[in-house]
Amino acid sequence: xxxxxxxxxxxxxxxxxxxxxxxxxxxxxxxxxxxxxxxxxxxxxxxxxxxxxxxxxxxxxxxxxxxxxxxxxxxxxxxxxxxxxxxxxxxxxxxxxxxxxxxxxxxxxxxxxxxxxxxxxxxxxxxxxxxxxxxxxxxxxxxxxxxxxxxxxxxxxxxxxxxxxxxxxxxxxxxxxxxxxxxxxxxxxxxxxxxxxxxxxxxxxxxxxxxxxxxxxxxxxxxxxxxxxxxxxxxxxxxxxxxxxxxxxxxxxxxxxxxxxxxxxxxxxxxxxxxxxxxxxxxxxxxxxxxxxxxxxxxxxxxxxxxxxxxxxxxxxxxxxxxxxxxxxxxxxxxxxxxxxxxx
Numbered sequence: 001x002x003x004x005x006x007x008x009x010x011x012x013x014x015x016x017x018x019x020x021x022x023x024x025x026x027x028x029x030x031x032x033x034x035x036x037x038x039x040x041x042x043x044x045x046x047x048x049x050x051x052x053x054x055x056x057x058x059x060x061x062x063x064x065x066x067x068x069x070x071x072x073x074x075x076x077x078x079x080x081x082x083x084x085x086x087x088x089x090x091x092x093x094x095x096x097x098x099x100x101x102x103x104x105x106x107x108x109x110x111x112x113x114x115x116x117x118x119x120x121x122x123x124x125x126x127x128x129x130x131x132x133x134x135x136x137x138x139x140x141x142x143x144x145x146x147x148x149x150x151x152x153x154x155x156x157x158x159x160x161x162x163x164x165x166x167x168x169x170x171x172x173x174x175x176x177x178x179x180x181x182x183x184x185x186x187x188x189x190x191x192x193x194x195x196x197x198x199x200x201x202x203x204x205x206x207x208x209x210x211x212x213x214x215x216x217x218x219x220x221x222x223x224x225x226x227x228x229x230x231x232x233x234x235x236x237x238x239x240x241x242x243x244x245x246x247x248x249x250x251x252x253x254x255x256x257x258x259x260x261x262x263x264x265x266x267x268x269x270x271x272x273x274x275x276x277x278x279x280x281x282x283x284x285x286x287x288x289x290x291x292x293x294x295x296x297x298x299x300x301x302x303x304x305x306x307x308x309x310x311x312x313x314x315x316x317x318x319x320x321x322x323x324x325x326x327x328x329x330x331x332x333x334x335x336x337x338x339x340x341x342x343x344x
Contacts, residue, residue, distance in 0.1 A: 056300025124238020144301025
């Protein structure tokens with residue numbers, strides 16, 4: 001991902017010394033070591049697990065952020081401002097890393113900037129309009145399990161859009177298991193009474209569907225634009241849109257203390273850090289080898305919600321739902337990994 005400058009080999013620049021050759025050799029050797037290091041299965045497991053842990057921690061962190069900033073459950077506008085601050089900061093961090101750390105230019109054509117602007121408004125802005133309200137109106141355990149529908153929506157949509165990504169028997173089984181798990185988690189502990197809130201669990205499902213649809217549009221943009229550039233601009237634009245929307249409806253984020261500020265910074269950093277690490281893994285490994293670990297996100301989300309929010313996870317219906325959703329995600333991605341291995 002790091003842009004490398006190429007040297008011209010004209011006859012007027014023939015002073016290619018032995019030290020240059022040694023330096024180039026050492027650089028190539030370091031690159032090979034870097035490649036092999038992130039291709040090691042153990043390293044992949046650790047880094048992918050860390051990414052899933054960070055993403056899973058977002059559920060309790062958002063709810064703790066509401067409490068730290070004194071954002072009331074009915075104050076939707078302030079929730080949008082809170083989300084806007086988070087994603088604007090995350091976008092700025094990614095773009096700074098892209099420009100300063102990787103020494104890449106933030107240069108795009110006018111049409112590309114417009115495309116990224118649309119993506120930011122839809123994928124970050126519209127998705128998190130639903131997500132942040134949904135998280136506030138359900139538990140962290142249920143939210144982390146419900147949001148796993150993103151994977152299953154993506155699989156179904158891919159069947160109708162891509163000719164080489166059709167539903168297979170194992171994919172269908174994985175999706176069925178996942179949706180059954182989502183249904184089960186909405187029952188009460190006695191498994192007799194169904195509990196579902198449109199502005200809670202419903203909004204989280206809508207957010208998952210919005211992300212799955214916009215991810216298809218984002219995938220098309222990756223053909224001509226760097227993935228980190230896409231994500232950084234999308235987060236920044238979407239974050240600004242959420243901030244302006246919340247402020248226009250009277251939303252405010254106050255009570256900046258050490259605790260609340262660190263919560264906001266952590267949420268921004270987890271988005272930036274998890275994306276960067278995940279992107280490194282995708283660079284040096286097959287997609288299926290990395291994405292198979294997505295089943296850990298709802299597990300970490302549920303466990304961390306139970307730990308930091310005091311929510312109950314050990315109910316039979318929660319454990320059954322978590323198991324089914326995780327198995328579903330694993331099956332769906334395991335098929336992709338098998339196919340990619342076979343095709344090479």
